[in-house]
Amino acid sequence: MKFKILFCGALLSGSLLIPGTLHAQEPKEPDQVALANDEFENNFFEALKQKGIENYDKAIKSLEKCLAKDPQNAVVLHELGKNYLSLKNYPEAEKAFLKARDLDPNNRWYWQSLYDVYYETKDFNKSIPVVQKLTEWRKQYYQEDLVSLYMYTQQFDKALDLINEMEQTVGMSEKREMYKLQILSDSKYRKPQKETLEEAIKKNPKEESNYLELIYLYSESNQEQKAQEVAKKLEKEIPGSDWAQVSLFKFNLNNNDGKKAAESMFRVLDSKKIDRKIKHRVLNEFLIYASNNPQYMGDLDKAVGYFEDDKQVNVPKEIGKFFFSKNRYPEAIKYFERGLIQKPDDIETVELLLYTYTEAAQYDRLLKKSEEYIELYPTQARLYYFAGLASNQQKQYPKAKHYLETGIDFVVEDPELELKITKQLVDTYTALGDNKKKNEMAQRQAKLEKSKSN
Incomplete structure (x- = not known):
């Protein structure tokens, strides 16, 4: 949900110069003052050293010595909390961070550390006011977390309001769109949302996102005709809208207009705005359509070319x-x-x-291709099975014998493949007139089949 912020907290705070000298003390002899300051600094930097080598218990002991001399030092308290957090001692970490925050409420890192505790303990209710405060420093970044926190705590009204606000300020995102669809699947949000969107479109007919939400709401309530009307209105008001084509694509498919569906599909696939997952969905729907309407297979071939650089699928x-x-x-x-x-x-x-x-x-192609891949993957038993099968089918029995005998030695815990190779070897030895080996393989086949049936 959130990006883990790494920092050297002790050095980022402006309050850390020499932590032991932050508060006024009774006048002392110069040598006594120097010794006291040296002791504080030595303990503090010893704590940093021990934390760096993950000796968190020793770091805590050194920090406690610092606090004995200066119990109101926010920097030391923050360091103490970080060590407790590393030990997953969440109550003590929270206590230390709260004290540091109360002493210096304008230090962003103290709030962030509190969020770290609540995030790791999945205390979403406590996280919300902390993240609301963090938005003062990085509004858009922490608003994303806030939307998720509202969803986790089922505060759907607040989540929807914040999603709508962010759509106006920073645009749409796949994650927020998913949340919004989840919220709007509840009928109690649909009617007022439809009315709000219709009014918003009247006031600002050039705002694309309102059309998209309204199309979704009408589609979800099986008002396809109204959804299509909104999509056409979007296309009219914003002729360059790629999103309108997503809806029009679906409508054209439903109307069995393959030509227009293909046109809309290519607009979607060309778009830089539309998420790749939506493009996959459009392609899948066109695949089903083209498989039943072969005259559009050429369009399918062309569409597949749009995904040549897809590293995920x-x-x-x-x-x-x-x-x-x-x-x-x-x-x-x-x-x-x-x-x-x-x-x-x-x-x-x-x-x-x-x-x-x-x-x-296609046994000729099977033999040629399997032989090519055996060169590349010489321990893949299944490749030898295919080469042996193709050789048997083409009556090249010595070649079949070579491939099948080699392949069966590479079979590891795959009785089904072993049975297939064994069956082919029975055919090979029969064709070669090797009755002894044929009988051996026949017995092995019977044993494997019996084991499979059990």
Whole structure:
């Protein structure tokens, strides 16, 4: 939820020059004053040294000696709290930070340290007033935390008000949008929110976010016609709105207008404003549509190209899986091959591609590709299985024998794969006329099948 702020607290506070000299004392002999100051400083810097090597108990003892001489020193109290926090002694850490804050309420780091305690203990109610104070220093940053805290404590009215305020001041974010949708899923917030948004659109027809929220509310209450009217109004008032295309895309699909849906989709995919997750959702919906309307497969191919640089999701691979599940092997092969161009070292995609070649009975391609990948991954047993299977199918039995005998030695705790290779070896030895090995493999096959059934 929050960014952990690292700092050397002792040195950031302006009150730390020589902590032991911050308060007036009774006049003493010069030598006595020097000795007292040396003792305070030595204890304080010993505490910093011990904390640096994670001897927190020793650091605490040194700081307590400092406090014995100067119990109202906020810097020392703050250091004491940090050591208790490192030991996860939250009550003592809180007590020390509260004292430091009360002594110097304008020091941001004392408030931040209190937030550290409440964050680690998940005391969200205590966190709220602290974070409200922290917004005086970094408003936007801590407002993000405040929204989350309101959500965790189910103060949805406050969360919604703050989300609306931030949308006007700093714009939209995926996380706040998710929170807002969660709040508005409760019917008690919908009606007044609709009226508020309709009024806001009348007053400021160029504010894009109001249209988007209203479209969502109408869609959630199954008022699709009204949602479409709002989307069209948005497109009219803000012709360059990319967000309008998200809604229009859905409407065009529902109306079975593939051409206009594709146009809206490409506007969405081109947009720099729209989050990648939304783009994925649009692509997925068009994938389903195009799979049932093959005349739009060209548009699907083009759309997939927009995700070539996606480091999180291998989009061609996922589309390949979709077509494989539909037994549409030519399309699956095409997208698995594209997936390997995008990420050549993805062994799962390699195996999916080889399995698809098998299902499509493309044994020449299966043999060639499996041999290529054996060179790259010489200990992957499944690759040898595919090479052996393809060799058997092409009646290249000596080659099949080589691959299958090699592959079975690499099988580790995978009885299903071991059974598959064993079955292929039975066929290979039968074709080669090696009855002894054929019988050995047949016995091994029977044993594996019995074990599997149990």
